[in-house]
Amino acid sequence: MNTDGDHCVLRWCQEAGIHQTHRQYVASINAGGRRANMIGVNLIQDDRPDATFLVEITSTRAPLTSLALVPGAAADMAQAIATTAESALNHQAQHMQTKDEPHLTSQ
Numbered sequence: 001m002n003t004d005g006d007h008c009v010l011r012w013c014q015e016a017g018i019h020q021t022h023r024q025y026v027a028s029i030n031a032g033g034r035r036a037n038m039i040g041v042n043l044i045q046d047d048r049p050d051a052t053f054l055v056e057i058t059s060t061r062a063p064l065t066s067l068a069l070v071p072g073a074a075a076d077m078a079q080a081i082a083t084t085a086e087s088a089l090n091h092q093a094q095h096m097q098t099k100d101e102p103h104l105t106s107q
């Protein structure tokens with residue numbers, strides 16, 4: 001793809017220099033945990049005519065393993081993540097209650 005100096009000719013693309021995949025960095029999320037792990041959510045498109053736009057998910061913990069999803073799958077995944085996150089928060093809340101019980105009953 002031709003670049004205009006440092007900037008890609010595609011206005012939405014944020015890659016600089018020569019690149020095979022156009023990319024817009026949409027979100028960067030701190031995944032937490034003991035080791036730093038930043039999750040990136042990017043909009044990507046291969047530099048081919050009529051190439052499909054994909055949602056790319058990257059991780060600084062596994063830099064060589066990224067996911068590229070068609071938009072429908074990405075939307076399904078977002079829903080699944082939201083549902084699972086809610087479940088995790090509920091389990092966490094129940095776990096906290098269970099941990100607190102001995103204190104409550106012993107007092």
Ligand SMILES: [Zn+2]
Nearest residue numbers: 008013015022
């Ligand atoms: Zn580009």
